Amino acid sequence: MATTDDRPAIPDTRPSTPAPSKPVRRDTRLWTWLLLPGTLWMTGFLVASLVLVATLAFGTTDPLGNPRFGLNTDNFAALAEPAYRTVLLRSLGYALITCVICLAIAYPVAYAIALRGGRFKNLLIAAIVIPFFANYLVRMYGWSVVLSDDGPLLKALRALGIADAGTRILQTGPGVIAGLVYGFVVFMIIPLYAAMERMDTSLIEAGRDLYGGPLRTFFFVTVPATRQGAAAGCVLVFLPAMGDFVSAQLMGGPDQIMIGNLIQDKFFQGQNWPLGSALTMLLMAVLFLGLLGYLRRARQDEAEAVR
Amino acid sequence: MTGKTAPARRTPARRRAATRRPRFAIAVTVLFFALLYLPVGVVVLFSFNARKSLTVFDGASLRWYRAFFRDDLLLDSLGMSLQVSFVAMAGSLLLGVALALGLVRNRGRLGSLAGLVMLVPLITPEIVTGVAAMLLFKGTGIPLSTTTVMLAEITFSISYVTVILRSRIAALNPETEEAAMDLGATRRQALRLVTLPALLPSILASAVLIFALVFDDFVLAYFTTGVDPQPLSVRIYSAIRFGVQPTINAVGTLMLAGSIALIALALAIPRLFGRRGGLDLLSGE
Numbered sequence: 253m254a255t256t257d258d259r260p261a262i263p264d265t266r267p268s269t270p271a272p273s274k275p276v277r278r279d280t281r282l283w284t285w286l287l288l289p290g291t292l293w294m295t296g297f298l299v300a301s302l303v304l305v306a307t308l309a310f311g312t313t314d315p316l317g318n319p320r321f322g323l324n325t326d327n328f329a330a331l332a333e334p335a336y337r338t339v340l341l342r343s344l345g346y347a348l349i350t351c352v353i354c355l356a357i358a359y360p361v362a363y364a365i366a367l368r369g370g371r372f373k374n375l376l377i378a379a380i381v382i383p384f385f386a387n388y389l390v391r392m393y394g395w396s397v398v399l400s401d402d403g404p405l406l407k408a409l410r411a412l413g414i415a416d417a418g419t420r421i422l423q424t425g426p427g428v429i430a431g432l433v434y435g436f437v438v439f440m441i442i443p444l445y446a447a448m449e450r451m452d453t454s455l456i457e458a459g460r461d462l463y464g465g466p467l468r469t470f471f472f473v474t475v476p477a478t479r480q481g482a483a484a485g486c487v488l489v490f491l492p493a494m495g496d497f498v499s500a501q502l503m504g505g506p507d508q509i510m511i512g513n514l515i516q517d518k519f520f521q522g523q524n525w526p527l528g529s530a531l532t533m534l535l536m537a538v539l540f541l542g543l544l545g546y547l548r549r550a551r552q553d554e555a556e557a558v559r
Numbered sequence: 560m561t562g563k564t565a566p567a568r569r570t571p572a573r574r575r576a577a578t579r580r581p582r583f584a585i586a587v588t589v590l591f592f593a594l595l596y597l598p599v600g601v602v603v604l605f606s607f608n609a610r611k612s613l614t615v616f617d618g619a620s621l622r623w624y625r626a627f628f629r630d631d632l633l634l635d636s637l638g639m640s641l642q643v644s645f646v647a648m649a650g651s652l653l654l655g656v657a658l659a660l661g662l663v664r665n666r667g668r669l670g671s672l673a674g675l676v677m678l679v680p681l682i683t684p685e686i687v688t689g690v691a692a693m694l695l696f697k698g699t700g701i702p703l704s705t706t707t708v709m710l711a712e713i714t715f716s717i718s719y720v721t722v723i724l725r726s727r728i729a730a731l732n733p734e735t736e737e738a739a740m741d742l743g744a745t746r747r748q749a750l751r752l753v754t755l756p757a758l759l760p761s762i763l764a765s766a767v768l769i770f771a772l773v774f775d776d777f778v779l780a781y782f783t784t785g786v787d788p789q790p791l792s793v794r795i796y797s798a799i800r801f802g803v804q805p806t807i808n809a810v811g812t813l814m815l816a817g818s819i820a821l822i823a824l825a826l827a828i829p830r831l832f833g834r835r836g837g838l839d840l841l842s843g844e
Contacts, residue, residue, distance in 0.1 A: 294717060363581060394601050
């Protein structure tokens, strides 16, 4: 977000005696008063609660399973155990594959709508966005019915001879990824669509004029011109995919659990809140690293654009 | 957070010349739409099924809708979800509109701090905010109940209200406010009589949007709700996990219809006021 500095360009050399505040400045207190309630609320609830999670991650449980605050790193040491490491790596893998598949879906869809949508563009985009505002669980449940062993998708694939009687989608890794893709693909389509709308189509024309085939033009012209949209989409998909636990629960089995399922388990069934907090911090750390990488790239891009 | 996309000097003729019919992209798009709507269609279809099966459709009936309206537990949940959505909408609007105004106009240190705090929910996965809210309530000895769900949902929704309204406020012409003050209005009067009316369509649209988002929210509600009553989303979750009853299809269909109506309303409100732009839902963020 561009913050245009609209303060007057007067050097900050204030007179030694404070000048009487001008009438225009007098009322800026109103803006402060407007800011305060929301900021206090957010700090009191959100920031405080996140600090609580971070603190409890260093705590322990007493013999009754009640959380105790403390200062030890046992929980983090426990996370290094193979069982947890597998789940973390699996979650990372699932989330990354989800990003790639979302890119593969969103590029053609955004391209077709942005360049060939004509006057139906807004309608088509609305038709994509609206179902995503419908209840997440109902959508995921419907998707799990579609993917189920005698659901319409496998029936169709069997009829086409692509799948045989034993092929399953539910209870497998691809099933979980299918759930994540269905859940979050809209977050890839919207930024990509916006980027394609902004793109100068004469670039594609130029690519074609220079005898680039459709594929070459796409990969050497369209993709570079829209890569900021793609990067934003990847972040928007990666964040919720990494923390999701519904997809693994509905589409996967015990061998497909993700870090979100572990967190849920530690807070509900397992009753080990400190370990759950440590897992939550780990999740946050991974996402924070991803976000940082994205911001650095974005800043580099911006710097290049200025040059 | 891009503004409007300017379809600069791209005439249809030029565009057609630039790209030949991208058959592959169109095929993927058609397939995508089919798969996007198939699950929704399945839920709607089987909500009218006369039998209990989830795979074989056997005649239309309304028995699952009747079953829903006779189920006191589900009706309680519906009532609670409506209550929570309403309170969260009102609370987050009150705090969020003020915060957005303050953020645009106050460029001091407090403003940038508030801007930072406001971004936290948008870059934190819901499971983290959910866990954190639950720990906060348990840690301070507040028993989980309808109230805790409301508090958590308000916190989460403030960011949405602020993000939506912030760009709208920034787009307003500050001179109208100054003109009002030149004509003798105090800053507060100018805000109430000039700025807020100009923002009304966006405020209403985000109100509808927040209502729908909170009503459909699952993760945050799941971590912050007490045992009885539970929000509708949480009930649906337990129902899906422990053997599906077809009643869930009926509930799901009603919820789908409700959210679609609300989102369509949120998109239509700015147009009803005869102004361009309200929610930037369609131009991406």
